[in-house]
Amino acid sequence: MRIGLFATCLGDTLFPEAVKSTAVLLARLGHDVVFPPGQTCCGQMHVNTGYQREPVPLVRNFAEQFGDASIDAVVMPSGSCAGSVRHQHEIIAERYGDAALRSGVATVKAKTYELSEFLVDVLDATDVGAYFPHRVTYHPTCHSLRMLRVGEKPLRLLRAVDSIDLVELPEADACCGFGGTFAVKNADTSTAMLQDKMRNVATTGAAVCTAGDSSCLMHIGGGLSRIKSGTRTLHLAQILSSTRTAPHVLTEAAR
Amino acid sequence: MSSTFLGMPATPPRSPYGTGNLRGDRKFPAAAHDDLGNEQLRRNLGKATHTIRAKRLHVTGELPDWEELRDAGSAIKTDTMNRLPELLEELERKVTERGGTVHWARDGGEANEIVARLIKETGSKEVIKVKSMATQEIGLNEHLESIGITPYETDLAELIVQLAHDKPSHILVPAIHRNRDEIREIFLKEIPGVDPSLDNVPAHLAAAARAYLREKFMTTKVAVSGANFGIAETGTLSVVESEGNGRMCLTLPDTLITVMGIEKVLPRYQDLEVFLQLLPRSSTGERMNPYTSMWTGVTPGDGPQTFHLVLLDNGRTAALADRIGREALNCIRCSACLNVCPVYERAGGHAYGSTYPGPIGAVLTPQLAGMHAAKDDPNSSLPFASSLCGACFDACPVKIDIPSLLVELRHQHTEQSGTTAEKLAMKAAAGVMKSPKLFTAAQKASGLGRVIAGRDGKISRLPPPFNGWSDSRDTPAPPKETFRSWLASAEGAATMRAAADDYAQNRQQEEEK
Numbered sequence: 136m137r138i139g140l141f142a143t144c145l146g147d148t149l150f151p152e153a154v155k156s157t158a159v160l161l162a163r164l165g166h167d168v169v170f171p172p173g174q175t176c177c178g179q180m181h182v183n184t185g186y187q188r189e190p191v192p193l194v195r196n197f198a199e200q201f202g203d204a205s206i207d208a209v210v211m212p213s214g215s216c217a218g219s220v221r222h223q224h225e226i227i228a229e230r231y232g233d234a235a236l237r238s239g240v241a242t243v244k245a246k247t248y249e250l251s252e253f254l255v256d257v258l259d260a261t262d263v264g265a266y267f268p269h270r271v272t273y274h275p276t277c278h279s280l281r282m283l284r285v286g287e288k289p290l291r292l293l294r295a296v297d298s299i300d301l302v303e304l305p306e307a308d309a310c311c312g313f314g315g316t317f318a319v320k321n322a323d324t325s326t327a328m329l330q331d332k333m334r335n336v337a338t339t340g341a342a343v344c345t346a347g348d349s350s351c352l353m354h355i356g357g358g359l360s361r362i363k364s365g366t367r368t369l370h371l372a373q374i375l376s377s378t379r380t381a382p383h384v385l386t387e388a389a390r
Numbered sequence: 391m392s393s394t395f396l397g398m399p400a401t402p403p404r405s406p407y408g409t410g411n412l413r414g415d416r417k418f419p420a421a422a423h424d425d426l427g428n429e430q431l432r433r434n435l436g437k438a439t440h441t442i443r444a445k446r447l448h449v450t451g452e453l454p455d456w457e458e459l460r461d462a463g464s465a466i467k468t469d470t471m472n473r474l475p476e477l478l479e480e481l482e483r484k485v486t487e488r489g490g491t492v493h494w495a496r497d498g499g500e501a502n503e504i505v506a507r508l509i510k511e512t513g514s515k516e517v518i519k520v521k522s523m524a525t526q527e528i529g530l531n532e533h534l535e536s537i538g539i540t541p542y543e544t545d546l547a548e549l550i551v552q553l554a555h556d557k558p559s560h561i562l563v564p565a566i567h568r569n570r571d572e573i574r575e576i577f578l579k580e581i582p583g584v585d586p587s588l589d590n591v592p593a594h595l596a597a598a599a600r601a602y603l604r605e606k607f608m609t610t611k612v613a614v615s616g617a618n619f620g621i622a623e624t625g626t627l628s629v630v631e632s633e634g635n636g637r638m639c640l641t642l643p644d645t646l647i648t649v650m651g652i653e654k655v656l657p658r659y660q661d662l663e664v665f666l667q668l669l670p671r672s673s674t675g676e677r678m679n680p681y682t683s684m685w686t687g688v689t690p691g692d693g694p695q696t697f698h699l700v701l702l703d704n705g706r707t708a709a710l711a712d713r714i715g716r717e718a719l720n721c722i723r724c725s726a727c728l729n730v731c732p733v734y735e736r737a738g739g740h741a742y743g744s745t746y747p748g749p750i751g752a753v754l755t756p757q758l759a760g761m762h763a764a765k766d767d768p769n770s771s772l773p774f775a776s777s778l779c780g781a782c783f784d785a786c787p788v789k790i791d792i793p794s795l796l797v798e799l800r801h802q803h804t805e806q807s808g809t810t811a812e813k814l815a816m817k818a819a820a821g822v823m824k825s826p827k828l829f830t831a832a833q834k835a836s837g838l839g840r841v842i843a844g845r846d847g848k849i850s851r852l853p854p855p856f857n858g859w860s861d862s863r864d865t866p867a868p869p870k871e872t873f874r875s876w877l878a879s880a881e882g883a884a885t886m887r888a889a890a891d892d893y894a895q896n897r898q899q900e901e902e903k
Contacts, residue, residue: 193820
């Protein structure tokens with residue numbers, strides 16, 4: 136398949152390792168990964184903060200970059216960005232766009248996938264040949280869980296990883312407290328939610344807390360780093376792209 | 391030729407500013423800040439919400455047609471809102487036919503005056519009350535007290551709140567923020583003639599309240615209630631409850647006055663078969679609530695011989711006028727969304743400043759009372775009091791898409807707000823992000839973040855408005871290389887080639903086998 140990789144603005148700029156892993160993983164599974172160089176941001180932050188006129192050019196740019204019929208699927212290592220493309224772009228196009236934008240948005244929406252969905256639903260792959268000999272706990276991010284309904288898919292992928300010690304996260308489906316600008320506007324409430332999430336992560340004794348969204352991991356990881364917990368965060372793609380011949384080497388976690 | 395100006399249809403009025411209990415005095419983040427510091431409150435809330443959550447999941451999970459019931463509930467409510475005027479007129483007709491009197495109140499002030507006048511006409515100086523959100527919303531108790539009429543709340547938790555001169559913090563469990571020791575203190579201080587050796591055993595506390603209330607039930611001639619449902623087809627009103635106090639109030643007095651929000655009407659009697667399954671399972675986590683009372687007008691020789699129904703608008707027509715926001719009127723006040731909300735669980739109900747807290751309150755309150763009625767209206771902070779995690783949508787028995795409504799109200803807020811620093815920043819960000827060239831330049835500039843990072847590559851302090859973030863989280867310094875520059879580099883190209891070669895080799899090995 137010819138896969139259009141959407142790096143997401145956050146992944147491209149702050150968490151490139153997660154995007155690299157996504158690209159390498161898809162190539163290793165035999166797919167042609169293309170990176171439309173004009174891509175920037177899906178506009179989710181704008182929409183979720185209440186701004187719908189401002190992201191119109193971003194929505195248009197996304198549809199133009201990935202609309203090409205030669206791209207079979209658009210894949211991104213983020214549940215919330217995939218959620219934005221699938222659920223919010225049409226709201227923006229409907230309200231502030233023209234007919235061309237509405238049709239462009241509908242075309243791209245139909246072929247947009249979050250990474251775990253794409254692997255399990257489209258490629259029918261659960262064992263992707265990964266090797267990761269560490270204790271891992273998985274946090275299902277809210278938008279992947281309740282907007283995209285990825286369900287057990289990320290866990291099925293993780294269970295198939297060679298040598299992994301996968302432990303269940305208590306109260307896994309509780310929000311970590313990130314919520315985009317929520318973490319800035321309601322920093323105290325967000326922190327209270329983060330503390331409970333970190334407490335649950337600590338009970339697992341995991342070396343790694345993983346998830347499908349770099350944004351939530353930035354939040355959880357930022358908190359774990361501050362309290363020097365010894366658990367680090369890694370994107371799901373970084374575990375799935377780790378192999379026996381090229382294993383992911385864990386960096387020292389803050390203690 | 392003369393022309394007649396027919397006028398533009400005006401926006402229906404919201405609940406008037408400065409009346410009732412639909413607006414706090416502070417914005418959510420400030421109010422939440424104080425409540426988050428109350429360890430006792432957080433423990434009470436955490437324990438209570440987790441318990442109800444587990445019960446709800448148990449009794450909703452056992453029904454094979456739960457999802458179909460939710461769909462039915464949503465469909466009936468949507469149909470109701472689409473033809474609200476005709477259904478209300480039908481309800482009025484039926485109630486009148488059966489001997490009741492219907493009153494229409496445009497807002498809380500009018501409703502308070504109507505109820506006060508009706509009580510005065512009976513000559514009574516006191517009323518017993520069934521727990522009611524509508525009368526909390528309009529501040530009926532405060533109004534009655536101001537004219538010398540004493541209201542007695544008879545729901546146990548509502549009584550605790552009233553005796554403590556406090557406000558409810560939960561739709562269903564108004565005293566969820568109080569524990570048994572606090573309740574004992576309140577009873578000792580406020581119930582006349584209470585046994586001074588009263589301890590904190592729940593059964594003893596309930597018995598003390600029971601003894602106090604029993605006398606009120608037997609002697610008070612007027613009751614005020616809310617309504618869970620009003621059936622247009624038959625004129626039947628219904629209240630569901632757990633303690634039996636409602637049944638006492640609805641049957642013992644001579645006069646019954648019911649205040650009902652206009653959105654509580656249902657078209658058909660049969661619709662109750664859907665809602666009497668959805669409501670108890672979603673609210674208390676019970677298969678059936680202990681008491682379901684239904685009454686139709688006046689029945690000679692049985693129950694109250696005078697019945698008044700006060701139909702309350704108070705901003706509901708304004709909400710109905712919003713094509714998207716009107717979905718919030720479908721709410722049946724079960725409070726399942728509060729119990730699953732991670733924000734409510736931490737901040738508590740008082741932080742919302744409204745009779746309606748939690749996720750549903752964050753979308754209902756701004757629509758009933760507005761969020762731009764004054765400068766820096768506290769209600770404008772409510773749509774932002776959510777991480778948009780979506781747990782409320784999954785729990786809602788009538789499938790109200792609360793996260794989407796929150797996003798819509800956030801948009802309405804920014805549209806109303808004129809030019810703000812945030813809007814300028816959002817415009818600037820969009821201006822950069824729409825151009826790949828500018829975006830790439832901005833990514834390079836973000837590398838400057840490495841300058842403020844510590845030796846461990848982490849940024850531990852950020853300037854306002856990001857200081858709240860950095861108070862409890864480290865932020866990694868932007869890496870030296872973005873993904874796109876890595877991909878364009880020789881190393882990136884070689885890595886991608888190697889991954890493709892890996893695949894080719896594996897294929898070859900498999901074919902050779």
